[in-house]
Amino acid sequence: MLAKSLTRLSVALIFLFFSLSAVWAEANPIWNQASSLFKQASFDKTREAADMLSASSDPQAPVALKALLEGQLYQHKQNDSLAVLTDTAALDASNGQALSAVNKDDYRKIPVNNTLRKYLRSKLGGLSLSSDDPKVRLASATGLLETVSPEQLPQLQDLLSKETDPQVKAALQLAIQLASLNSSDKAAKLSAITALDGNLNPAVRNKLTALSTDTDPTIAKAAQSTLRNIENQVALNGQLETLFFGLSLGSVLVLAAIGLAITFGVMGVINMAHGELIMLGAYTTYFIQKLMPNYLDYSLFLAIPAAFIVSGLIGILIERTVIRHLYGRPLETLLATFGISLILQQLVRTVVSPQNVPVSNPSWMSGSLEINSVLSLTYNRLYILAFSLLVFAILYFVLRNTNLGLQVRAVSQNRAMARAMGVRSARVDALTFGLGSGIAGVAGVALSQLTNVGPNLGQSYIIDSFMVVVFGGVGNLWGTLVAGLSLGVINKFLEPWAGAVLAKILVLVFIILFIQKRPRGLFPQKGRAAGD
Amino acid sequence: MLMSQILKNDRGGQIMLAVLAAVLIVVPILNLAVADTSPLHVPTYLVTLMGKYLTYALLAVAVDLVWGYLGILSLGHGAFFALGGYAMGMYLMRQIGDRGVYGNAELPDFMVFLNWKELPWFWQGFDMFWFAMLMVLFVPGLLAFVFGWLAFRSRVTGVYLSIMTQAMTYALMWAFLRNEMGFGGNNGLTDFKDLLGFSLQSDYTRVALFIGSGLALAIGYLLCRYVINSKLGRITVAIRDAESRTRFVGYKVENYKVWIFTFSAMLAGVAGALYVPQVGIINPSEFSPLNSIEIVIWVAMGGRATLYGAVLGAILVNYAKTLFTGLMPESWLFMLGALFVLVTLYLPRGLAGVWAGLKISFGRKREVAA
Numbered sequence: 098m099l100a101k102s103l104t105r106l107s108v109a110l111i112f113l114f115f116s117l118s119a120v121w122a123e124a125n126p127i128w129n130q131a132s133s134l135f136k137q138a139s140f141d142k143t144r145e146a147a148d149m150l151s152a153s154s155d156p157q158a159p160v161a162l163k164a165l166l167e168g169q170l171y172q173h174k175q176n177d178s179l180a181v182l183t184d185t186a187a188l189d190a191s192n193g194q195a196l197s198a199v200n201k202d203d204y205r206k207i208p209v210n211n212t213l214r215k216y217l218r219s220k221l222g223g224l225s226l227s228s229d230d231p232k233v234r235l236a237s238a239t240g241l242l243e244t245v246s247p248e249q250l251p252q253l254q255d256l257l258s259k260e261t262d263p264q265v266k267a268a269l270q271l272a273i274q275l276a277s278l279n280s281s282d283k284a285a286k287l288s289a290i291t292a293l294d295g296n297l298n299p300a301v302r303n304k305l306t307a308l309s310t311d312t313d314p315t316i317a318k319a320a321q322s323t324l325r326n327i328e329n330q331v332a333l334n335g336q337l338e339t340l341f342f343g344l345s346l347g348s349v350l351v352l353a354a355i356g357l358a359i360t361f362g363v364m365g366v367i368n369m370a371h372g373e374l375i376m377l378g379a380y381t382t383y384f385i386q387k388l389m390p391n392y393l394d395y396s397l398f399l400a401i402p403a404a405f406i407v408s409g410l411i412g413i414l415i416e417r418t419v420i421r422h423l424y425g426r427p428l429e430t431l432l433a434t435f436g437i438s439l440i441l442q443q444l445v446r447t448v449v450s451p452q453n454v455p456v457s458n459p460s461w462m463s464g465s466l467e468i469n470s471v472l473s474l475t476y477n478r479l480y481i482l483a484f485s486l487l488v489f490a491i492l493y494f495v496l497r498n499t500n501l502g503l504q505v506r507a508v509s510q511n512r513a514m515a516r517a518m519g520v521r522s523a524r525v526d527a528l529t530f531g532l533g534s535g536i537a538g539v540a541g542v543a544l545s546q547l548t549n550v551g552p553n554l555g556q557s558y559i560i561d562s563f564m565v566v567v568f569g570g571v572g573n574l575w576g577t578l579v580a581g582l583s584l585g586v587i588n589k590f591l592e593p594w595a596g597a598v599l600a601k602i603l604v605l606v607f608i609i610l611f612i613q614k615r616p617r618g619l620f621p622q623k624g625r626a627a628g629d
Numbered sequence: 630m631l632m633s634q635i636l637k638n639d640r641g642g643q644i645m646l647a648v649l650a651a652v653l654i655v656v657p658i659l660n661l662a663v664a665d666t667s668p669l670h671v672p673t674y675l676v677t678l679m680g681k682y683l684t685y686a687l688l689a690v691a692v693d694l695v696w697g698y699l700g701i702l703s704l705g706h707g708a709f710f711a712l713g714g715y716a717m718g719m720y721l722m723r724q725i726g727d728r729g730v731y732g733n734a735e736l737p738d739f740m741v742f743l744n745w746k747e748l749p750w751f752w753q754g755f756d757m758f759w760f761a762m763l764m765v766l767f768v769p770g771l772l773a774f775v776f777g778w779l780a781f782r783s784r785v786t787g788v789y790l791s792i793m794t795q796a797m798t799y800a801l802m803w804a805f806l807r808n809e810m811g812f813g814g815n816n817g818l819t820d821f822k823d824l825l826g827f828s829l830q831s832d833y834t835r836v837a838l839f840i841g842s843g844l845a846l847a848i849g850y851l852l853c854r855y856v857i858n859s860k861l862g863r864i865t866v867a868i869r870d871a872e873s874r875t876r877f878v879g880y881k882v883e884n885y886k887v888w889i890f891t892f893s894a895m896l897a898g899v900a901g902a903l904y905v906p907q908v909g910i911i912n913p914s915e916f917s918p919l920n921s922i923e924i925v926i927w928v929a930m931g932g933r934a935t936l937y938g939a940v941l942g943a944i945l946v947n948y949a950k951t952l953f954t955g956l957m958p959e960s961w962l963f964m965l966g967a968l969f970v971l972v973t974l975y976l977p978r979g980l981a982g983v984w985a986g987l988k989i990s991f992g993r994k995r996e997v998a999a
Contacts, residue, residue: 423973428788431788432925432972433969436968436970446962560796564792567789598803599804601800601803602803602804609797
């Protein structure tokens with residue numbers, strides 16, 4: 098390892114900046130002293146230097162100590178300057194600036210032994226616990242939880258009294274409680290057990306599990322009951338997580354189905370190419386990202402309108418050329434649009450590639466929102482859940498409160514009467530179909546963030562989408578929303594005991610049986626619009 | 630005579646059956662009696678290919694019966710076909726005996742692979758041919774009966790029913806993909822050795838299967854014709870054209886629907902059972918919704934509510950598929966897609982409709998001339 102990095106470095110070898118190191122040596126007496134101590138190459142002196150560095154308030158001190166611990170702190174053989182050398186970087190230890198030309202042969206590694214390592218670790222822990230940055234303090238306090246011992250209690254208590262940040266404070270308190278669990282004082286132990294009730298941190302659970310078989314029956318009993326409470330809460334959080342996964346799956350179903358709720362539900366057109374319109378939306382995302390590789394974080398905002406336009410226009414094209422001739426013949430529409438779906442799939446396969454294409458997630462969608470230590474919600478699923486609700490709200494608004502929406506509803510309820518009132522029904526048909534298709538494209542943008550984007554993307558959603566619309570009740574946007582979310586939740590709650598595939602099958606069977614009982618779905622249309 | 634009664638006013642059917650009879654006599658002779666070197670020799674792979682088309686044709690007839698005459702667009706007939714195929718496949722699996730890779734006389738290879746110790750209950754009896762054949766009819770029939778009984782009684786019709794049938798086959802596909810189901814999971818059933826003791830590789834078995842498929846098609850066709858010509862058939866058409874009126878006249882619409890649907894599913898099952906030994910494999914992809922929709926386009930292409938049109942459509946479309954997936958694999962889906970669109974837009978009555986149209990215009994011209 099070292100030999101490898103040595104050769105790698107010596108290939109890129111140039112000479113050193115003596116003058117520069119001379120300047121800092123004068124500027125900072127601590128580093129000067131430290132390097133002279135390190136130079137004596139004895140473990141005691143190294144320890145002394147480490148003490149001195151950790152006592153100083155120099156911001157580079159912890160970095161240097163950490164490097165020392167990991168065997169990455171080096172001293173120059175001629176000018177005694179200190180440097181942190183890793184495989185990939187060379188930094189001046191005293192100011193953290195990059196050294197531009199380094200030959201590792203000119204340096205001597207500062208040796209450490211196990212005693213020293215242990216000492217350094219505790220020093221570093223204390224050092225970062227008293228760091229100025231609350232994030233560093235929090236990280237080191239959290240890191241302490243698994244290994245905290247009663248000996249650290251006074252130090253922790255001291256730190257707690259000085260702490261101002263509430264998060265760090267909580268972590269320190271937890272550390273103190275955990276430390277008291279290890280103490281020999283029974284009363285302290287018992288009060289710590291009571292205080293830990295409801296804490297979901299895995300370190301607490303580990304410790305309590307160990308204590309629940311304690312030789313002292315009172316302690317064992319207390320630990321058991323606290324552990325039971327905590328486990329109940331963990332289970333509850335698990336249920337919440339399943340609910341979230343279910344809602345997330347449901348939101349995807351809603352997104353995929355909501356365009357269909359317009360074309361199928363409102364217009365009565367069976368559009369089997371709906372899935373392919375979703376797929377085109379996903380591919381639009383891919384192409385937009387390809388066009389602006391330097392602005393990946395913002396590409397989605399451009400992809401959403403672009404996908405709406407692409408899928409919407411193709412939808413209008415399909416409506417004008419094919420579906421228009423087939424109104425009132427739903428089964429024929431089904432076959433013709435299925436043909437279109439095959440053509441679109443093969444088109445993508447031929448023009449782009451039969452393989453999946455990579456679509457990247459913008460950075461603001463990665464990561465997760467931590468509710469507590471056992472429940473965290475990933476941002477991409479959260480955003481897509483919010484996004485599907487937003488799309489639903491916009492669509493609902495368009496259909497309820499705009500002129501187009503009024504005309505769409507009029508034509509779908511009574512075409513002849515609407516025409517008599519001056520509604521240009523052919524234009525409304527095209528626009529409605531375009532709207533539904535455009536929404537499919539927008540769904541594709543969202544799906545591109547969750548699943549693989551390939552020619553078969555649409556196929557895997559088309560049947561599910563129809564199930565959602567039929568289950569919710571045709572012609573009812575609310576039905577689609579409720580149906581999509583509830584099917585998602587049912588699916589995810591079935592999964593733990595039935596497995597993913599069986600859960601899917603059970604949901605399908607459930608819908609088939611449900612439709613037998615209520616052929617018009619959850620929210621059937623009432624009155625004249627129901628027709629027959 | 631019964632035959633002439635059945636085929637009365639069915640010129641297309643008469644021609645179709647005559648051609649079928651000729652093919653069933655000529656092809657085996659050209660395969661078995663004519664030497665390999667002769668240009669007239671029909672290679673065995675072609676015989677099997679034609680046998681496969683004939684099973685497809687029977688499947689198309691089954692779909693045409695429910696779609697053309699009953700007005701139910703089933704997007705799940707592939708499921709009945711596949712179930713019949715699985716029943717046959719299970720019999721063929723049991724016939725392998727200890728010639729499998731693991732040499733287990735009792736268990737098929739995939740079960741040994743899954744570490745199963747004994748045959749599951751639903752595999753019992755499939756070592757007997759008569760039982761397997763019974764299941765070929767019974768399993769698809771039962772599924773169709775239960776599904777139809779539920780769906781028709783609660784008056785699920787039209788597009789809803791189509792989507793439900795699609796969901797049915799989709800759910801079955803996922804179910805058969807599971808290894809735990811005990812049907813070989815993703816790989817399905819394959820590596821068959823022999824049928825009733827005859828090797829599936831031999832030319833004679835292949836020709837026999839070809840003839841069997843042809844006969845099944847002929848019998849299935851005549852049965853469907855018989856049903857349509859009967860009083861039952863009139864009611865069926867009445868249901869298709871005016872369901873509510875038929876109901877109010879006093880017919881139990883759902884009963885008629887269930888029985889026709891079940892009968893059609895059984896025909897599809899028989900087609901599947903003849904298909905499997907000829908192609909040598911049955912796997913869950915047969916359940917895929919795409920397959921079921923393809924059947925519908927065969928019927929639409931040939932012309933629905935003619936029966937012989939379904940046969941014609943199935944054979945033509947599948948011949949085109951074989952041809953083009955071989956020549957230009959990229960283009961086939963384009964062509965199939967275009968076929969769907971063009972047939973529904975410009976040939977609503979299919980090829981049979983074109984023929985009928987020509988006949989009418991020709992007849993008119995003659996009248997004018999006279």
